[in-house]
Amino acid sequence: MVTRHRVVIVGGGFAGLTAARTLRKQAVDITLVDRRNFHLFQPLLYQVATGALSAANIAAPLRAILAKQANVRVVLGEAVGLDAAARQLRLADGNVLPYETLIVATGSRHHYFGKDAEWEPLAPGLKTLEDATEIRRRVLLGFEHAETAEDPAARAASMTFVVVGGGPTGVELVGALAEIARRTLRGEYDRIDPAAARIVLVENSARILGQFPDDLAEHARRGLVKLGVEIRTATRVTEIRPNGVTLHHGEQDERIDAGIVLWAAGVRGQAFGKVLADHAGATLDRGGRVQVAPDCTLPGHPEILVLGDLAGMEQDGKPLPGVAQVALQQGVYAAKLIADRLRGRVTPPFRYRDRGNMATIGRGHAIADLGWMHLSGFTAWLIWLFIHIMYIVGFQNRVLVLVQWAWAYLSRNRSARLITGVKDQPGT
Amino acid sequence: MVTRHRVVIVGGGFAGLTAARTLRKQAVDITLVDRRNFHLFQPLLYQVATGALSAANIAAPLRAILAKQANVRVVLGEAVGLDAAARQLRLADGNVLPYETLIVATGSRHHYFGKDAEWEPLAPGLKTLEDATEIRRRVLLGFEHAETAEDPAARAASMTFVVVGGGPTGVELVGALAEIARRTLRGEYDRIDPAAARIVLVENSARILGQFPDDLAEHARRGLVKLGVEIRTATRVTEIRPNGVTLHHGEQDERIDAGIVLWAAGVRGQAFGKVLADHAGATLDRGGRVQVAPDCTLPGHPEILVLGDLAGMEQDGKPLPGVAQVALQQGVYAAKLIADRLRGRVTPPFRYRDRGNMATIGRGHAIADLGWMHLSGFTAWLIWLFIHIMYIVGFQNRVLVLVQWAWAYLSRNRSARLITGVKDQPGT
Numbered sequence: 001m002v003t004r005h006r007v008v009i010v011g012g013g014f015a016g017l018t019a020a021r022t023l024r025k026q027a028v029d030i031t032l033v034d035r036r037n038f039h040l041f042q043p044l045l046y047q048v049a050t051g052a053l054s055a056a057n058i059a060a061p062l063r064a065i066l067a068k069q070a071n072v073r074v075v076l077g078e079a080v081g082l083d084a085a086a087r088q089l090r091l092a093d094g095n096v097l098p099y100e101t102l103i104v105a106t107g108s109r110h111h112y113f114g115k116d117a118e119w120e121p122l123a124p125g126l127k128t129l130e131d132a133t134e135i136r137r138r139v140l141l142g143f144e145h146a147e148t149a150e151d152p153a154a155r156a157a158s159m160t161f162v163v164v165g166g167g168p169t170g171v172e173l174v175g176a177l178a179e180i181a182r183r184t185l186r187g188e189y190d191r192i193d194p195a196a197a198r199i200v201l202v203e204n205s206a207r208i209l210g211q212f213p214d215d216l217a218e219h220a221r222r223g224l225v226k227l228g229v230e231i232r233t234a235t236r237v238t239e240i241r242p243n244g245v246t247l248h249h250g251e252q253d254e255r256i257d258a259g260i261v262l263w264a265a266g267v268r269g270q271a272f273g274k275v276l277a278d279h280a281g282a283t284l285d286r287g288g289r290v291q292v293a294p295d296c297t298l299p300g301h302p303e304i305l306v307l308g309d310l311a312g313m314e315q316d317g318k319p320l321p322g323v324a325q326v327a328l329q330q331g332v333y334a335a336k337l338i339a340d341r342l343r344g345r346v347t348p349p350f351r352y353r354d355r356g357n358m359a360t361i362g363r364g365h366a367i368a369d370l371g372w373m374h375l376s377g378f379t380a381w382l383i384w385l386f387i388h389i390m391y392i393v394g395f396q397n398r399v400l401v402l403v404q405w406a407w408a409y410l411s412r413n414r415s416a417r418l419i420t421g422v423k424d425q426p427g428t
Numbered sequence: 429m430v431t432r433h434r435v436v437i438v439g440g441g442f443a444g445l446t447a448a449r450t451l452r453k454q455a456v457d458i459t460l461v462d463r464r465n466f467h468l469f470q471p472l473l474y475q476v477a478t479g480a481l482s483a484a485n486i487a488a489p490l491r492a493i494l495a496k497q498a499n500v501r502v503v504l505g506e507a508v509g510l511d512a513a514a515r516q517l518r519l520a521d522g523n524v525l526p527y528e529t530l531i532v533a534t535g536s537r538h539h540y541f542g543k544d545a546e547w548e549p550l551a552p553g554l555k556t557l558e559d560a561t562e563i564r565r566r567v568l569l570g571f572e573h574a575e576t577a578e579d580p581a582a583r584a585a586s587m588t589f590v591v592v593g594g595g596p597t598g599v600e601l602v603g604a605l606a607e608i609a610r611r612t613l614r615g616e617y618d619r620i621d622p623a624a625a626r627i628v629l630v631e632n633s634a635r636i637l638g639q640f641p642d643d644l645a646e647h648a649r650r651g652l653v654k655l656g657v658e659i660r661t662a663t664r665v666t667e668i669r670p671n672g673v674t675l676h677h678g679e680q681d682e683r684i685d686a687g688i689v690l691w692a693a694g695v696r697g698q699a700f701g702k703v704l705a706d707h708a709g710a711t712l713d714r715g716g717r718v719q720v721a722p723d724c725t726l727p728g729h730p731e732i733l734v735l736g737d738l739a740g741m742e743q744d745g746k747p748l749p750g751v752a753q754v755a756l757q758q759g760v761y762a763a764k765l766i767a768d769r770l771r772g773r774v775t776p777p778f779r780y781r782d783r784g785n786m787a788t789i790g791r792g793h794a795i796a797d798l799g800w801m802h803l804s805g806f807t808a809w810l811i812w813l814f815i816h817i818m819y820i821v822g823f824q825n826r827v828l829v830l831v832q833w834a835w836a837y838l839s840r841n842r843s844a845r846l847i848t849g850v851k852d853q854p855g856t
Contacts, residue, residue: 417489
């Protein structure tokens, strides 16, 4: 048997998984390495965090997705080292994976602007399923604490939610929180009115949704205000405490007592970027992203490709955003590049085609920037729904998500409102 | 406004929740206290542990279930103390709940026959959602470790599952494990054949399913053997190690190297029984159950009722089993007793009507003892399915469970095969 070209892919997110699947008919042997046994549909994590969907609805086992693809092998493991000269990747369990082509697509993690150690435990972000269930736990416990609190100030603080970061994730989180407070939990408590919850969205720049056109961002702003969300733009967070935040706006400091602070502000490249810097001469930008050539390869190492959130790439003088669309297109591109090389062909540089941006603002309400057209309201939400369901990997999840959403939409109920995890047991 | 009769219910399981709902038209003020914010359908926990259902499919928020019942209030909290003379229940957060009638239905927890401290971390049981996801994590990681293990003995051990306890829970667990190994995971690994997994069921007494008639237990035994399960009856577990167990059978000791050991053997009453013993003169039996009068009340305290798994009650010289049916019927009985007392009527003693026992043995296969009739095979499984879906609280869960099961049955797939929790990240 002839040894085939070995492709090792690190990371089973949008970029890595797409690359693996696009290579299915090529004469290559693929090994897909991930720390988790599932592919996660991150754009819907906020729905898990707010109890509308279950974890399994937005995650699919990598082995199940790739079971019928003969040229791929899945390895559960963490990439920790690299011998670029010998072309070998080293895993935490000591195993070594030799490659002819290495694709690195390990994504991004939260970044608290130098205050990671202090702020991360106080203000969880939303990147993993564990993040989502932790946020769900905190939000639901906030209402429970308010219900039993005797002191009015403590009660108000327990029902105050501060979300830091006015991008799509922050906007979708506050929209979903407002839905829960104003609609889902209505009538379920005796001593508190969940609708009295205070929801504050903090954004550093002059307006929310900076990557959207003015009219759509303004539409979203009005939608959130209508849902009772307080929006603080041109405002910095200067302190996060166990029970609140300090905001800085103009020359003024404002302290807000808040039981729950959530982080949707900054991300940086995952740790494997450092390994590429140390062992393959990669240059990292301030956000920990690996600077790549226009063909997604690492300068000096044409056999190493870096894709998705971990890759730092400019197009028309602007950095590409860390969104699923970029990762998906780079995954397809990487597979094509490898196929071309096997045939001795040259591949033109990667070119991102922005097919539009969307964000939801609560129930049945979204904005969509399709470039040639701006949509808002229910139509935009239907398009958002359609696109997201179509993308979710695996037929089963798609049907279940549709049923669960249809039900949530009709009943205004949320089934996955479970406070789980060890810390939720009062007294333990 | 006249102060109404106050009923405090501790525990939102089958007994407590049924009592609360049955009292909905009575002139009483009910407070339902639970440590968790949801009602859990425990009989299906093994389906979560084996990845067929999501946590939210078998759990429903107590507040949502009771939102439309005006005479009930839900409190998230842990009952830790009692002043029986003053008729006050004390919670861990310091709050005090006065009552005219107290219903205690806190259920049972695992019992490792005096070896709790040593064995519990090594052999998790199946009582909570956290237990279920922990078992799911261990089972799936077992196959992952086998896939990357270089040593054949280590590989075999990683794929060896020992379940201790041959009652319905143990039988349903091994049946589901066999399904996963032989069917669900087929073709998803490169180096191992999941069907080669070894599944051992250990039972102390002479046969499995002691509470079932001989013919049905024998049918189940044959069904499990057909699925490749090794059944060891008249066998005691004498040691549980991090990587295996020692069994004792006849005069022989047998060591089995097993990556995963699960506990389905013994339960005892929850800790609140001790509070009743210390502060209300309750007598506990060896299993920590509170001995109650034939009307479910605590001797000497007619205003305190103990229901469900925590209650120790005999009928026709035999102790009542710790099953959902008993808890449900006692919940209805307790509500009737309270209603009768408000009207000055006397209620006849509680009488358990055994409507039959069921257990599943893998996909589309069950046994049912209806007393007047013994059923087995697919018909029994359809009845089992129907009864369980009908009982699941809340319309949404019922529909979703049905869709998920229908899909799992048709596709032989399992969607909720997610390894979650902090410990699953190799290298951390």
